[in-house]
Amino acid sequence: MLYWYHPINPTGGSCLHEEIMIEIQNLTKIYKLNKKQMAEQKTKNALKVAVDDLSLSLKPGEIYGLLGPNGAGKTTTLRCIATLLKPTEGHITVGGYDTIKDSAKVRRQIGFLTNDIKLDPQFSPAYLIRFFGQLHGLDDETIRRRQEELFTYFGIHDFENKKVDELSTGMKQKAAIAVSLVHDPDIIIFDEPTSGLDIITARGVTDYLKEMKNAGKIVLISTHIMSEAEKLCDRIGIIINGRKVCEGTLAQILAETHAQDLEDAFFHLYTTHGHLEEEGGAFR
Amino acid sequence: MKALRVVMKKELDRVFHDKKLVFSLFILPAVMMIALYGLMGMLAGQMMADIAEHESIVYVVNAPSDFKNLVLEDSDLVWNDAAADQVTALKEEVRAGEADLMIVFPEQFSESVANFQAGDPVPEIKTYYNPADDYSSNARDIFGEYYFPEYEEQLLKERFSDLSVLTPFVVDSAEGQEEESSIVTNEGQAEGQFLGMLFPYLIVMLLFTGPMSLGVDAIAGEKERGTLASMLITPAPRRDIVLGKLFSLEILSFLSAIVYALSMIIAIPFLAGDLTSSASGVKSLVNVTSVLEIILVMVALVFLYVAVVATLSVRAKSIKEASSTVSVIYILVVVAGVMTMFSGNTDPALWRYEIPVYGSALCIQKVITGGLTLPAFLVSTLVTLALGAVLTWMITRAFDDERVVMNA
Numbered sequence: 001m002l003y004w005y006h007p008i009n010p011t012g013g014s015c016l017h018e019e020i021m022i023e024i025q026n027l028t029k030i031y032k033l034n035k036k037q038m039a040e041q042k043t044k045n046a047l048k049v050a051v052d053d054l055s056l057s058l059k060p061g062e063i064y065g066l067l068g069p070n071g072a073g074k075t076t077t078l079r080c081i082a083t084l085l086k087p088t089e090g091h092i093t094v095g096g097y098d099t100i101k102d103s104a105k106v107r108r109q110i111g112f113l114t115n116d117i118k119l120d121p122q123f124s125p126a127y128l129i130r131f132f133g134q135l136h137g138l139d140d141e142t143i144r145r146r147q148e149e150l151f152t153y154f155g156i157h158d159f160e161n162k163k164v165d166e167l168s169t170g171m172k173q174k175a176a177i178a179v180s181l182v183h184d185p186d187i188i189i190f191d192e193p194t195s196g197l198d199i200i201t202a203r204g205v206t207d208y209l210k211e212m213k214n215a216g217k218i219v220l221i222s223t224h225i226m227s228e229a230e231k232l233c234d235r236i237g238i239i240i241n242g243r244k245v246c247e248g249t250l251a252q253i254l255a256e257t258h259a260q261d262l263e264d265a266f267f268h269l270y271t272t273h274g275h276l277e278e279e280g281g282a283f284r
Numbered sequence: 285m286k287a288l289r290v291v292m293k294k295e296l297d298r299v300f301h302d303k304k305l306v307f308s309l310f311i312l313p314a315v316m317m318i319a320l321y322g323l324m325g326m327l328a329g330q331m332m333a334d335i336a337e338h339e340s341i342v343y344v345v346n347a348p349s350d351f352k353n354l355v356l357e358d359s360d361l362v363w364n365d366a367a368a369d370q371v372t373a374l375k376e377e378v379r380a381g382e383a384d385l386m387i388v389f390p391e392q393f394s395e396s397v398a399n400f401q402a403g404d405p406v407p408e409i410k411t412y413y414n415p416a417d418d419y420s421s422n423a424r425d426i427f428g429e430y431y432f433p434e435y436e437e438q439l440l441k442e443r444f445s446d447l448s449v450l451t452p453f454v455v456d457s458a459e460g461q462e463e464e465s466s467i468v469t470n471e472g473q474a475e476g477q478f479l480g481m482l483f484p485y486l487i488v489m490l491l492f493t494g495p496m497s498l499g500v501d502a503i504a505g506e507k508e509r510g511t512l513a514s515m516l517i518t519p520a521p522r523r524d525i526v527l528g529k530l531f532s533l534e535i536l537s538f539l540s541a542i543v544y545a546l547s548m549i550i551a552i553p554f555l556a557g558d559l560t561s562s563a564s565g566v567k568s569l570v571n572v573t574s575v576l577e578i579i580l581v582m583v584a585l586v587f588l589y590v591a592v593v594a595t596l597s598v599r600a601k602s603i604k605e606a607s608s609t610v611s612v613i614y615i616l617v618v619v620a621g622v623m624t625m626f627s628g629n630t631d632p633a634l635w636r637y638e639i640p641v642y643g644s645a646l647c648i649q650k651v652i653t654g655g656l657t658l659p660a661f662l663v664s665t666l667v668t669l670a671l672g673a674v675l676t677w678m679i680t681r682a683f684d685d686e687r688v689v690m691n692a
Contacts, residue, residue, distance in 0.1 A: 032687075082517050085686050108519040117517070118510040122298055134290040135518040179514075 021187060021218045022058040022081060026090035027051050029076050029242075050076040052242035053090070060186070063209060063219040065233030067226075067266060073242040074222035075114060078191050081220070082112040094187060108136070111180040114191035118176070121165035125156055125175035128164070129182050136183035143182065150178040153208060169196045177205060187218045194228060206232050226263040236262070238269055245273045287520035291528025295502060299536055309497075309540055314547040321551035331418070340423035341382070343374050346389040351435050359431075361423070378412050384423040386412040397439055483652055484645035485621035490544040491582060492589050492617045494537030496610055499593035502529055504606035507598075512689060522683040526594075530676060533590045534583075541582060577651045577661060584668040585644045589617075591675035598682045601691050617641055624649050631655065637664040640671055 133143035194202035259265035600606035643664035650656035
């Protein structure tokens with residue numbers, strides 16, 4: 001397989017190592033498929049490489065976007081950072097802590113949101129933000145203050161005591177975002193944060209992420225919405241078949257691929273590196 | 285430990301903040317059991333009263349006059365004398381429910397009895413009744429248990445004048461002294477026999493219903509819905525998350541079992557139709573040691589059940605998969621309970637108490653019948669707790685395995 005990867009430093013100079021808050025070194029994640037999964041994916045190979053030798057460095061005060069088709073390995077990468085999955089090979093450090101050896105300290109620093117991790121439908125947003133605040137070890141006063149801030153920002157007060165089960169998709173997403181940020185984390189990792197949201201709510205979320213960036217936090221998102229990545233991300237990494245094929249600012253990627261916009265650039269890279277085969281699958 | 289308390293509180297809130305769940309878990313089963321048993325008792329009582337009030341229609345062929353007098357002086361049944369040529373037609377009437385019983389005496393019955401010599405054939409009285417018909421069956425029982433024996437005694441008196449010649453000895457016949465002279469038992473032991481057969485089975489079975497309904501949803505359900513992972517991305521130790529869930533399940537399951545057991549105690553007298561007999565059996569349970577022993581056995585059993593259900597649920601990829609495997613375990617639990625119903629009065633060997641669930645059921649049985657020894661109690665309880673602890677340890681380990689908790 002042709003592998004084309006040009007690491008691009010957005011600042012044009014070397015990064016200060018002590019500033020790096022997320023460092024992924026040669027991450028490889030291989031899943032073992034059972035017979036049912038092999039049949040579903042029409043393969044005889046019991047091993048599936050979800051992420052292949054991926055390296056990334058993220059600094060405070062930037063929004064980094066992971067772009068890739070379904071099944072490219074975006075969510076697997078984010079789950080490895082969030083300590084939900086263990087790398088098969090390679091290392092990840094978050095805020096200087098190893099995701100394997102110091103997983104609890106890593107989790108203390110991150111706010112993680114993904115579509116397949118959901119809020120308990122039997123409880124209200126108000127109950128859940130208190131519950132997760134307590135699990136993060138926050139005192140009652142801090143939880144109350146953060147609840148007020150986040151619920152006001154995302155407009156959750158109107159439905160804060162309704163069960164999650166009774167909320168619309170947009171309300172659920174707002175509540176999930178607020179709950180994931182209750183502990184005011186330094187690192188925000190959101191998997192498709194605007195998925196399923198109406199344009200106004202989506203704008204509220206992206207504006208909030210910008211505020212977080214301006215507050216000096218690291219924001220790492222995965223998305224396949226090109227316009228969102230163009231407007232929001234300081235740097236973009238494009239992943240195809242588990243490998244990072246391009247990385248840089250929007251301008252650098254467009255220049256590198258001679259494309260008019262990110263969508264063109266993405267298709268250019270996809271046709272060059274990707275197998276134009278089925279999208280989706282058991283693992284992402 | 286703070287995280288453990290937080291998770292535990294949430295799991296308890298899930299139930300106690302949901303009125304529908306509280307109703308379906310704790311109130312409805314109790315109401316249903318009492319209502320159901322009460323209804324069954326009432327219907328059975330009505331049926332018995334109806335049978336008792338029914339005037340049996342009896343046809344008798346070749347009836348001896350002394351037998352007719354014996355029956356009619358003490359009965360309000362409808363007596364019909366019939367001829368021998370009516371037998372076939374009367375059989376059809378019994379079959380159709382138009383007659384309840386037909387009795388056929390041989391011709392010259394009284395003469396045969398009076399002139400009986402040793403070696404002669406014994407005269408035979410034939411009865412025809414329909415066992416599927418309650419009225420018919422009851423009429424046959426009355427004659428079989430009362431009138432025929434009395435008539436037989438009357439004829440024997442005529443033959444021997446003193447029936448003592450036919451009675452070489454009697455057993456426990458001293459009236460009014462039976463309880464003192466014959467019954468040697470611990471207080472409550474005799475009354476406990478009925479509950480001793482029923483309760484172990486009910487307790488080991490009912491204790492499982494709580495973990496089965498709540499445990500599968502709390503673990504496999506949370507995995508399937510993606511809500512478990514939301515807790516795993518917090519810094520809370522995974523051991524605390526697991527234990528918080530398990531402890532809350534144990535509390536809920538224990539409460540559920542208590543509700544079932546109390547409902548049963550209240551409901552059984554309704555079914556039995558005799559409030560005093562079961563109540564006296566329950567008395568055997570009401571002493572501090574027995575109650576403590578039963579509670580300890582139940583706590584250990586709930587601990588094991590929750591661990592078993594949680595182990596299967598955490599390994600399952602879906603609620604459906606977890607439910608099907610837990611159902612198999614439920615069948616084994618029922619079998620263990622049923623085995624104690626037929627264990628007889630012998631003292632089981634100590635090794636039997638080492639068998640999880642069955643050993644606990646035996647303990648409960650022996651507590652009720654007053655025969656539980658300390659070694660048996662300790663062996664059963666410690667084995668149950670040890671197995672539960674091993675499974676709990678395995679579950680905490682499983683929560684660190686991404687293939688298990690993330691289905692990866």
